[in-house]
Amino acid sequence: MVVAVTDQGPSILTVGQGSALPSGPFELGHRSLQSGLRAWVEEQTGHQLGYIEQLYTFADSDRIGEQRQQRVISISYLALTRAEQAAGPAQRAWRRWYDFFPWEDCRAGIPPMIGEILQPRLLAWADGASNDQVKRERRQRAAAGFGWDGHAWNEELVLQRYEQLYEAGLIEEAMRGPRPGVSLPIPGIAMTADHRRILATGIARLRSKIKYRPVVFELMPPVFTLLQLQRTVEALSGRLLHKPNFRRLIEQQELVEETGETTADTVGRPAKLFRFRHAVLDERVVSGMKLPLSRS
Amino acid sequence: MVVAVTDQGPSILTVGQGSALPSGPFELGHRSLQSGLRAWVEEQTGHQLGYIEQLYTFADSDRIGEQRQQRVISISYLALTRAEQAAGPAQRAWRRWYDFFPWEDCRAGIPPMIGEILQPRLLAWADGASNDQVKRERRQRAAAGFGWDGHAWNEELVLQRYEQLYEAGLIEEAMRGPRPGVSLPIPGIAMTADHRRILATGIARLRSKIKYRPVVFELMPPVFTLLQLQRTVEALSGRLLHKPNFRRLIEQQELVEETGETTADTVGRPAKLFRFRHAVLDERVVSGMKLPLSRS
DNA sequence: ACAAAAGTGTTTCGACTACACCCATGG
DNA sequence: CCATGGGTGTAGTCGAAACACTTTTGT
Numbered sequence: 202m203v204v205a206v207t208d209q210g211p212s213i214l215t216v217g218q219g220s221a222l223p224s225g226p227f228e229l230g231h232r233s234l235q236s237g238l239r240a241w242v243e244e245q246t247g248h249q250l251g252y253i254e255q256l257y258t259f260a261d262s263d264r265i266g267e268q269r270q271q272r273v274i275s276i277s278y279l280a281l282t283r284a285e286q287a288a289g290p291a292q293r294a295w296r297r298w299y300d301f302f303p304w305e306d307c308r309a310g311i312p313p314m315i316g317e318i319l320q321p322r323l324l325a326w327a328d329g330a331s332n333d334q335v336k337r338e339r340r341q342r343a344a345a346g347f348g349w350d351g352h353a354w355n356e357e358l359v360l361q362r363y364e365q366l367y368e369a370g371l372i373e374e375a376m377r378g379p380r381p382g383v384s385l386p387i388p389g390i391a392m393t394a395d396h397r398r399i400l401a402t403g404i405a406r407l408r409s410k411i412k413y414r415p416v417v418f419e420l421m422p423p424v425f426t427l428l429q430l431q432r433t434v435e436a437l438s439g440r441l442l443h444k445p446n447f448r449r450l451i452e453q454q455e456l457v458e459e460t461g462e463t464t465a466d467t468v469g470r471p472a473k474l475f476r477f478r479h480a481v482l483d484e485r486v487v488s489g490m491k492l493p494l495s496r497s
Numbered sequence: 498m499v500v501a502v503t504d505q506g507p508s509i510l511t512v513g514q515g516s517a518l519p520s521g522p523f524e525l526g527h528r529s530l531q532s533g534l535r536a537w538v539e540e541q542t543g544h545q546l547g548y549i550e551q552l553y554t555f556a557d558s559d560r561i562g563e564q565r566q567q568r569v570i571s572i573s574y575l576a577l578t579r580a581e582q583a584a585g586p587a588q589r590a591w592r593r594w595y596d597f598f599p600w601e602d603c604r605a606g607i608p609p610m611i612g613e614i615l616q617p618r619l620l621a622w623a624d625g626a627s628n629d630q631v632k633r634e635r636r637q638r639a640a641a642g643f644g645w646d647g648h649a650w651n652e653e654l655v656l657q658r659y660e661q662l663y664e665a666g667l668i669e670e671a672m673r674g675p676r677p678g679v680s681l682p683i684p685g686i687a688m689t690a691d692h693r694r695i696l697a698t699g700i701a702r703l704r705s706k707i708k709y710r711p712v713v714f715e716l717m718p719p720v721f722t723l724l725q726l727q728r729t730v731e732a733l734s735g736r737l738l739h740k741p742n743f744r745r746l747i748e749q750q751e752l753v754e755e756t757g758e759t760t761a762d763t764v765g766r767p768a769k770l771f772r773f774r775h776a777v778l779d780e781r782v783v784s785g786m787k788l789p790l791s792r793s
Numbered sequence: 794a795c796a797a798a799a800g801t802g803t804t805t806c807g808a809c810t811a812c813a814c815c816c817a818t819g820g
Numbered sequence: 821c822c823a824t825g826g827g828t829g830t831a832g833t834c835g836a837a838a839c840a841c842t843t844t845t846g847t
Binding site: 443445446449450467468469470471491493 | 816
């Protein structure tokens with residue numbers, strides 16, 4: 202799962218009609234899995250990868266080989282890069298991740314589809330439970346996950362939300378196989394196999410990680426304005442931030458330094474340009490960025 | 498890596514003279530890796546596992562098979578259990594984890610060995626660097642990791658500290674292989690292959706996890722006093738906590754409820770007994786426990 | 794009485810929030 | 821002049837940290 206932030210928002214590299222994550226066999230002859238992965242992706246896509254992190258290793262039954270004697274092991278990774286480089290061979294394209302998870306983008310307020318589509322269908326699912334105990338648990342979980350009745354929205358619960366929707370049979374992938382779906386799936390583009398689940402895991406990990414490690418900078422150009430940085434964090438977390446407080450937090454933590462230059466081309470007052478202070482990585486244990494949420 | 502907290506402190510289940518973590522081949526015929534693992538460990542050791550979490554998947558060159566055509570893939574796990582059950586077959590024993598990492602136990606203050614042994618040898622290693630830039634970086638990293646000159650001790654940096662010591666050639670495992678060690682290793686029991694590295698990863702993960710998930714309770718008996726709970730958290734994190742504030746934090750978060758009983762057998766005033774409120778897991782996203790550090 | 798453990802009250806301090814406001818530039 | 825983005829000051833709020841102190845038991 203290769204992530205970049207383009208002018209279209211946070212995006213992932215896809216293959217095959219944009220419905221699959223890039224994948225390939227283990228490369229032999231590399232020092233480690235990570236270095237093999239890095240070389241493979243850079244060869245295949247022409248993208249220099251910045252940060253790489255292992256997500257999860259699967260070997261579940263729906264991945265068991267035909268003879269049922271050999272497991273297929275899949276190791277999923279999250280990688281960050283800058284989107285600028287050329288697109289490389291066809292069949293590979295950047296796709297906005299909110300095309301797959303439209304309910305995860307709360308930058309323009311809680312998306313109407315949550316109240317209009319997800320809530321009634323999840324509640325219907327809860328009411329379909331056989332006993333009251335289970336009904337209450339399902340309603341409780343849905344409320345906590347989607348921020349209903351008094352619960353605040355928590356942008357990190359990407360995977361939990363996906364799993365609840367899957368369990369409720371609202372996700373297209375859950376309608377495949379033996380029992381084909383009896384109703385329409387909710388909006389959001391489906392993916393091959395369990396790739397959308399891996400994507401949800403990756404988004405959740407990234408939303409969590411930006412708060413305690415300065416990984417955002419892997420997605421930024423070498424030099425940027427504070428507003429560009431804020432827009433990137435907002436795009437990843439799916440939430441709007443409070444500008445003045447955001448700037449203060451960044452500068453307090455000494456994560457960035459001024460280059461001395463300012464932007465010239467834009468509307469409005471020219472902004473100071475900053476670069477990431479790589480030195481902080483040695484100086485101390487760096488926490489990432491708190492999210493000073495904006496109430497709007 | 499199976500963890501329990503015994504009266505000896507936090508311990509791991511070991512095999513083979515207490516210098517290896519339990520390990521085995523993938524089990525076929527299970528729904529998932531986790532359920533296979535759970536069944537395997539319970540059969541082998543007679544311990545019911547509570548929480549299980551994947552740590553990391555390795556397939557590095559020092560694990561490549563003899564013909565160099567087949568990688569060996571190792572998936573490491575962290576599991577929590579209660580220590581009470583019988584020991585099971587011989588060859589398996591609980592070992593305190595601080596026997597392997599004596600510098601990680603700061604409950605009685607920063608251990609003298611850090612200043613007396615680690616600091617001089619790490620500084621000597623730093624000074625052995627070829628140029629001044631590298632020298633400064635090494636000293637900087639050591640200071641940040643071990644809490645020297647103005648840096649606070651951070652109990653989560655278990656893996657970073659281990660890797661620094663390894664890189665500096667002070668760890669017995671680093672002295673194996675082509676270039677046998679030229680000096681004595683520092684205190685701390687060595688383990689088979691890279692098992693001590695896996696252990697460091699697991700300790701770090703657990704120390705981090707208790708802060709944002711209520712996993713401590715997997716290590717507690719069904720009913721416990723707040724002091725027992727505090728001692729367990731202290732044992733895991735390797736730090737002393739402030740009693741009054743600890744109790745308030747626990748009760749504020751409504752993680753526990755009174756059973757109505759009190760202890761009878763102990764010295765001092767009888768303590769109320771508590772149990773974990775499993776209900777919170779549905780109610781809301783539960784954060785674990787902040788660590789109200791004690792200055793002493 | 795004293796030690797040991799359980800528990801309570803209160804003050805202080807600093808971080809995050811929110812709101813109000815000013816600055817610089819292009820159209 | 822006004823829209824857009826850049827940027828500063830400051831009062832309020834809330835939670836964590838520190839300190840002091842009381843209560844209940846066993847020896």
